[in-house]
Amino acid sequence: MSDTVPGLVRRAATEFGDAAACSMDGQTVSYAELHDQVRRTAAAFHKRGMRGGRVVLWAPNSIEWIVAALAVTYAGGTLVPANSRYTAHEVADIVDRTGAALVIVADGFLGRTQIDDLRALTTSAPILDLADIGILAAVADELDLATVEALADAVTPDDIADILFTSGTSGRPKGVLSAHRQTVAAAAAWSAVGEVSSADRYLVISPFFHSYGYKVGVLVGLMHGCTLHPMATFDADAALALIEAERITMVPGAPAIFLGLLESPAFATTDTSSLRFANTGAANVPVALVERLQTELSFDLVITAFGMTECVVATMCRRGDSDETVATTCGRAIDGMETAIADPETGEHLPAGQEGELLLRGSQVMLGYLDDPAATDEAIDADGWLHTGDVGVLDDRGYLRITDRLKDMYICGGFNVYPAEVEQALVRLDGVVDVAVIGIPDERLGEVGKAFVVRRDGGPDADAVIAFARERLANFKVPREVVFVDSLPRNLSGKVLKTELRSTS
Incomplete structure (x- = not known):
């Protein structure tokens, strides 16, 4: 190949x-x-x-x-x-x-x-x-x-x-x-676990600009000769119609995608018997959802996985794993990859069952960041371990469970949002003195942004803050809620105490 x-x-x-x-x-x-x-x-x-x-x-x-x-x-x-x-x-x-x-x-x-x-x-x-x-x-x-x-x-x-x-x-x-070898390897590793063949008909909901749409979508098709059925934007009813009409067999997507299909009024009258392989992932997927994918959506193989742009496919569950394993873990390392948990302060590798920062090493780890050797050195240590910024635990079988994030990132509708980027945009608005953004739970999107804003007298109102954000940021990054405060809580070194902000939300 x-x-x-x-x-x-x-x-x-x-x-x-x-x-x-x-x-x-x-x-x-x-x-x-x-x-x-x-x-x-x-x-x-x-x-x-x-x-x-x-x-x-x-x-x-x-x-x-x-x-x-x-x-x-x-x-x-x-x-x-x-x-x-x-x-x-x-x-x-x-x-x-x-x-x-x-x-x-x-x-x-x-x-x-x-x-x-x-x-x-x-x-x-x-x-x-x-x-x-x-x-x-x-x-x-x-x-x-x-x-x-x-x-x-x-x-x-x-x-x-x-x-x-x-x-x-x-x-x-x-x-x-x-x-090229890494991009191709991502498609090969994922499709091997997914048992992809030329007989598959693949509904590609993940956007092509994302590694899951391009590397685990387009390239998987080239590799195995299956037929891709891309969607420009996700619509549950349209997706169900495609599943029935085209006899779709594969649907990767965030948990919200599958919930959208199951909760659609069209679901009850749609033939989904052709479905065989679902791939999803999140810090925690409800066991009940995994069961519904198998019973109501007819999937034979339901797999959870963990990856990131810097390491497209790192861990995956396997055929035969229990519903609980699929729902509560991200699987174990794929071929060519290693996982480890380290103490975030000392870097010492920790034994199974202890919580720490997730490290990844192997063929899928990026070459580095564009024109940023300092950030590359910070992300990938001298021994080749990628420091993910995610907190997790490995069990004695090597299965990974993500428990938290060292970074402040949150996930809105399947897209990663980094508050610092949003904060840098909002602080350019006239009348804004200081900003802190956190992710808060949202029933439909998983998490959405909430901005805490310190403003001058006569400064912008909440609508103006959101409108300013919409002009400069993609929709999923735009805060859905704005709260004005007199000051942001900070520690002695000046870092914003986002834990305090979360406790008030």
Whole structure:
């Protein structure tokens, strides 16, 4: 099996040929057709100055996204997916920091004007509308195609395949560097546990800009020849209709996705008997939900897992694990990975049953952060252990249970939110003196943001704070509640005591 993305594209075309690679909105593309579209698009990118550089792709799930993303690496470039919900301010920052040679945008998604908004903020790279890529690719001639085939030949497993951005505790998103061998290995490890085959029909709800949508979605399809059915945005009724009509077999997603399916009025009349494999994950998945996935949604194999952008797949449950194990743990280390629990203060590794910081080591751990050696050294120690910032426990079987977070991150609707990033945005609002953001429970989204704001006399009201955030941050990062306080509780070193803020919420 190839250990580069271009190698997977070629192999899929040869091995799976006329089998459906992806189907969406009435359009179906075979693996042979996908390969042809990818190489023609790669030729178009190369002629427009990509030249092996980094390409930012800002778009929702679509067949066009798959073609454009694969074309970037086929032409020897590095894929930089941007969150489709990001504002132009956030994407402009990514474009500038990566020195992007090209930016591809799905203009008009959610009724917005992404291209105009982005052009007003950055001129550092040419911007192409994703809708126009097919027209550009269609004119590729034999010389163009020969050029990109040579570029694909030159890609090695150790070249950088992609840079996925994730926020850090400093508040500014960090670019996570992954080599082709790591990106391919993530797909291989996950699909081995999931027992994926060419007979599967895979409903991809996870966004492609996320590692679970791209590496454990698109690349899994290429690897095994199953058919992908992407969704641009999740809608429970639409998902159920697809499950019945397309005889879907695989659905990975956050617990909220499955609850949405089970609680939909359409569920009672939907045939879900084709389903066989569900993958979910969270600090704690209710045992009752695991049981409902097996009995009501007909899944034969229900697996929980743990991963992060810096280490896409670290642990997974396995077939035969009890419902309680699946619900209360994140499984054990996959092949090629090690787990350990360390004392957060001393770094000493702790025995089974003791709580501490989760450390990960092995083939899935990132190469490092983009242009940030200090943050890389802080995250990955001299022995190669990735310090996750999550608190957990390993039992005597090596199964992981996440119990807390060292970082202040919270998860809103399946997306990680780092309060420091939100705080840095809000403190730029005139009249705001100080801000602290925490995550609070929400029945629908899991957690949402609550902002504690210190303001000057005559400063903004709550609506103005939220409106300011909406202009600069993706919707899932925008606080849902604003509380004005005279001061923020701090310790002697000046650190905000968020435990005190949580105790009042």
